[in-house]
Amino acid sequence: MSDGGDVVYLYDGSFDGFFSAVFEAYYRHERPRRIERMQNAQGGLFDIPITIKTDKQHAERVSAAIRKKISYAAWENIYCAYLSEIPGIEIVCLEYIATGFRLRKNVDLYLNADCVMQLLTAAKTVKNEAHKFLEFIRFSHLEGGVYFSEIEPKYNVLPLLARHFAERFLNTPWMIYDSKRRLCLVFDGECRITKAEGTPQIKCSEDELLYRSLWKKFYDTIEIKQRHNEKCRSNHMPKRFWRHITEMNPQSYAP
Amino acid sequence: MELAKKLRILSDSAKYDASCSSSGSTRKNTPGGLGSTAPAGICHSFSADGRCISLLKILLTNACMYDCQYCINRSSNDVERAAFSPREIAELTIEFYKRNYIEGLFLSSAVVRSADYTMELIIESVRILREEYRFNGYIHAKAIPSASEALVKRLGLLTDRMSVNIELPSNASLSVFAPQKSKQAILTPMKSISDSIRQNKEELALYRHAPEFSPAGQSTQMIIGATPESDRQIITLSESLYKKYSLKRVYYSAYVPVGSNPLLPTVSPPLLREHRLYQADWLLRYYGFSAKELLDEKHQNFNNFVDPKCDWALRHKELFPLEINRAPYEMLLRVPGLGIRSVNKIIRARRVCKLSFEDLKKMKIPMRRAKYFITCGGKTYDNIWIREELITPFLLSDSGAAYGQMSISDCQPTGEDGVKCLTGEM
Numbered sequence: 001m002s003d004g005g006d007v008v009y010l011y012d013g014s015f016d017g018f019f020s021a022v023f024e025a026y027y028r029h030e031r032p033r034r035i036e037r038m039q040n041a042q043g044g045l046f047d048i049p050i051t052i053k054t055d056k057q058h059a060e061r062v063s064a065a066i067r068k069k070i071s072y073a074a075w076e077n078i079y080c081a082y083l084s085e086i087p088g089i090e091i092v093c094l095e096y097i098a099t100g101f102r103l104r105k106n107v108d109l110y111l112n113a114d115c116v117m118q119l120l121t122a123a124k125t126v127k128n129e130a131h132k133f134l135e136f137i138r139f140s141h142l143e144g145g146v147y148f149s150e151i152e153p154k155y156n157v158l159p160l161l162a163r164h165f166a167e168r169f170l171n172t173p174w175m176i177y178d179s180k181r182r183l184c185l186v187f188d189g190e191c192r193i194t195k196a197e198g199t200p201q202i203k204c205s206e207d208e209l210l211y212r213s214l215w216k217k218f219y220d221t222i223e224i225k226q227r228h229n230e231k232c233r234s235n236h237m238p239k240r241f242w243r244h245i246t247e248m249n250p251q252s253y254a255p
Numbered sequence: 256m257e258l259a260k261k262l263r264i265l266s267d268s269a270k271y272d273a274s275c276s277s278s279g280s281t282r283k284n285t286p287g288g289l290g291s292t293a294p295a296g297i298c299h300s301f302s303a304d305g306r307c308i309s310l311l312k313i314l315l316t317n318a319c320m321y322d323c324q325y326c327i328n329r330s331s332n333d334v335e336r337a338a339f340s341p342r343e344i345a346e347l348t349i350e351f352y353k354r355n356y357i358e359g360l361f362l363s364s365a366v367v368r369s370a371d372y373t374m375e376l377i378i379e380s381v382r383i384l385r386e387e388y389r390f391n392g393y394i395h396a397k398a399i400p401s402a403s404e405a406l407v408k409r410l411g412l413l414t415d416r417m418s419v420n421i422e423l424p425s426n427a428s429l430s431v432f433a434p435q436k437s438k439q440a441i442l443t444p445m446k447s448i449s450d451s452i453r454q455n456k457e458e459l460a461l462y463r464h465a466p467e468f469s470p471a472g473q474s475t476q477m478i479i480g481a482t483p484e485s486d487r488q489i490i491t492l493s494e495s496l497y498k499k500y501s502l503k504r505v506y507y508s509a510y511v512p513v514g515s516n517p518l519l520p521t522v523s524p525p526l527l528r529e530h531r532l533y534q535a536d537w538l539l540r541y542y543g544f545s546a547k548e549l550l551d552e553k554h555q556n557f558n559n560f561v562d563p564k565c566d567w568a569l570r571h572k573e574l575f576p577l578e579i580n581r582a583p584y585e586m587l588l589r590v591p592g593l594g595i596r597s598v599n600k601i602i603r604a605r606r607v608c609k610l611s612f613e614d615l616k617k618m619k620i621p622m623r624r625a626k627y628f629i630t631c632g633g634k635t636y637d638n639i640w641i642r643e644e645l646i647t648p649f650l651l652s653d654s655g656a657a658y659g660q661m662s663i664s665d666c667q668p669t670g671e672d673g674v675k676c677l678t679g680e681m
Contacts, residue, residue, distance in 0.1 A: 111604040112614040121619075135299050139354045147353065168291045170284050172353065211350050217259055221267045222312065223302040226511050226524055232305025236298070246356070247300060 006033055008044070011052040013037040015082055019059035021052045022094055035090035062097075070100035070107060077108075080123035083156045092118045129153055130160035136237070137161075138246045139174060140212075141205045147174040148202055150244055158183055162191040175200075212246050212253045219247040256337055262347070264337040268317040268328050269363055271513070272420075272476060273506040277309040277358035277393040279471030280415040290352060290359070290392035292415060297358050310361035310395060311348055315339055315376055319365030323422070323433035324516040325481045328365045332515070338367075341380035349388050359393030359415070360384065370402040378406065381413045393471075401440040404447050408468075411451055416471040416503070419445045421496070424489045428482035431518065448473045449500040472503035479532060480525040481510035486557050487550040490535050494546040497539065507532045531557040538564055541595055542588045565591040568628060575628045576635060579615070580605050592624030612636055 009024065009032045011017035021035050032050075036042065041049070066075045078093050095115035100107040110116050130153075139147035147169065158178055165174060166187055176185040177200060184196045242248035278296030298307035316338035317328045327334065339347075348360045362380060364373050377396055384390040395416040398407050411417055419441055423429050426438045448469065455468035475496065479489070493505045509524035535557065538544040542564070549563050550556070558566045568575065568591045577586055579601060587598045597620045604610060604618060611631050615622065626636035 106607060109603050109607045111600060111618045112608065112610070114617075117617055117619075131297075134293070134297055137355050141354070149355070164293075167284050169289070169353070171287065171289065207350075211354065214259055214262055214347070215351060215354070215356050217263055218266050218311070219300060219302060219308070221263050222270050222308060223304045224270055224306075224511055224524075225304075227304040227306075227509075227526065229305040230303065233301045233303055236301040236305065236307065245300070246354075 006044075006046045006048050008033055008041075008047045008049050009035040009052050010038045010041050010049055011035065012054050013039060014054060015079065016056055016059035017052060017054040018082055018090060018093075019062040020055045021090070022062050022097060023055070023058035024050075024052055025094060031094075032091075034088070035094065036087075040087075066097060066100065069104060070097075071105045074100055074105075074107065077119060077123040080126040080160070081119050083159065084122045084126045085156055086122060089119075089122055092122070126155045126157065127160070129155050130157040132241065133157055133161055134164055136241045136245055137165075137176065138244065138252075140202070141208045143203045143205050145173065145205075147172055148177070148200070149175070150177045150179055152180045152240075152244065153178060154240075156181060156183075158185045158193055161185060162187075162193075166191050209253075216247050216253040258343065258347075261337045261339055261343075262313075264335050265314045265317060265339060266312065268334070268365070269312045269314045269361075271327060271508060271511060272312060272361070272363060273306075273508040274395070274418060274474055274476060274504065275307055275309045275312060275361065276416075276474075276504065277395075279503060280393060282391050282393075282415065282470070284391050285389060288389035288391050289349070290390055292358070292391070292393045296393075299355065299357055309358045310393065311351055311357045311359070312361040313339070313344065313363075315341070315344065315362065315364035315373070315380065316367050317365045318367055320368070321366055321433070321435045323436065324514045324519060325423070325432055325478055325510060327513040329514075332513075339380075341376060341383055344380045345383040345388060345390075348384060348392075349390065352390070352392055357392075359390075359395070361395040363397040364399070366399060370399045371406060373399050374402040374406040374410065378410050378413065381410065385413050395471075398444045398448065400436055400444060402444060404444075407444050407447050408451055411448060411469045412466050414469055416473060417448050417469045418474045418476070419448070420476045421445075421492075421505075422476075422478060423482050424477050424479075424484040424492055425482070428484065432482070432514075432516070445473070445475065445500050449502075452501075473500070474502055474504040474506060476506040476508055478510050479507045479529050481514075481519055485550075485555040486528070486532065486535075487546070487555045489532060490539070490550060491546045493536060494539055505536060507536070527559060528557070531559075531563060535563045543585055544589075562591070564589065565624060576630045577628060578633065579629050579631050580609055582629075590625050590628045592621055592626075592628075597621070597625075 007030060009021045011021045018035070025032060038051070043049070063075065066078065078096065081089055081093055092115050096107070096119040099110070099113060099115055103110065107116060108120065133151055133153060137149045137151060139149045142148050158176065161176060162185055165176070169187070173188040175187070177196060178184070179199070182196045184194050186192055186194060246252045276296050277292065278294065280292040281294050282292040284291045296309060298309045300308040302308055317334070318336040318338060319328045319330055322329045322331050344360070344362065348357070351357045352359065362377055364377055366373050381394055381396055384394065394414045395418065396410055396414045398410065398417050398419045400419060421441055422433060422436065429436060429438060451468050452472060455465070458465040459467065477489070496502050496505055507529050509526050509529040510520065511524045512519065512521045535549055538549065539546065544567070549567060557563055561569070568589065577590060584598065584602060587593060587601060588595070600618050600620065601610065604614070609632060615631065622636065
């Protein structure tokens, strides 16, 4: 692959868009300097921007090649790393894919290669963040029967939450709203992610406050006072989550 | 009595139980059902003492007919008493579960009327959840010592995990502080559960749809620091419990002074000792250590300053340093500072290339303690060599900082004080 010099790929931010960019890099035999989302393009002085058209078929070919030539786990890690939205992660992914095509399924053993370690670290960080939300999501029962939850995740973890909650709450409609990205994961028999227009107006059902206050009571009594340990708590449950955790936010349990 | 008040009283009584894990079960949701379990378990919150809250940990009632001296619910203690009905427990669990507050229920109870009667109440609560609400979340239930075997078996078919608390680490202590319980009464249901689990495994191998008996196994708990047993006795007991009854976990609960018996210590809970026991417990279960390697005649208690693995390594300097590129998996696990994850990373990476210290650093393997015990390609880290008197200061665990309020000097005497005050008087 020739050095692409100052070429910068701009894609629309979707996963298919990103894989179309990867396809383009292989098709044109060049290595772009950066791959960026259109909306946060930096536009450096010497950049030669190329806008990538999202092409489902191209993306599918890249996906299939990764799964076949590297491994399914590699595909999953790339997807998770992409969800991190860390600036520059796209180039790491591209390098990882190139290394993967060379080393095949053993690529993940080369932990001392920078791109492998960086990609696996990014994927791990995203998976950890997603796990935090399996823990700390708090649903509120709304009038009309929907269970609603609001979150502000560091990374775009909504797609990683769908399966867990869809299996668990099979018979009730629920909704997780990412207020930072204005995305909504909605479940009513099947999962989909939609763009939210404005903040959803919610009205809690009658007994919602009762159960919130019962939960708060339980939370307070379960502590063993002689073992009080503030630091240990915030290690496990960092303060950035507290705003949306029922028992930690006085606005949610006090009427 | 009001629901909120009952919840306060009965969770207050239940909180001294250390176990709160929701792992080990792969129960799937069923059509028309509610909930599922996650094999690795999920903690949903952390209380202000830093312990995880994964299950709704609660007693059915705290009106106990027993008078165990170390227990807050002993019949002679002057505390508020309350009782839930099985249906109230089930409703509360469901409402909390639907809001993703909890993974499921941890149901225990004081002994009321008789062991069998109490067991029947527990079974009824769990039955309502499983059958009426078709609840597929995690349920951990206590088997009451000296309850009949048939009831233990019925409960096991409804729950994910069962436990019988061993309470105190020796028969002698039990007879002093819990005269109504005997070692036999505790070990009998434990054995019955472990037999049923083993038998159930065989059934499942034959019939895929056989009902599962306590699929996440059984656990137990003992109270640390209330009685004079040494760490060696405790860890040996744990080892035999793991071997004999294939327990999933033994929990150690630092004794919080709630008793009024003059033989019991009144000092604050020996948290560092509890921590050391947990470290040793992990070494037993995942690192291939045996109890007699960790402590022996000469070393009855764990070192307050270094963790058990480090302590062991310092006593076995002849085995180190290990060559990271060649040492077998079992030996790498014994290097202080390397955990299962780090060792797995090393094993994977060294299949494809020779590792140097730089590589380990890139792989984010912590070197703080390990560097004194390993070589990479024959080289030591900055020419460090193991000399106990030189390196021990560097190995001191930072437990004072990591485990919160206590500093090492606070913790050191507590365990021993408790022991001394007891041995002096007994």
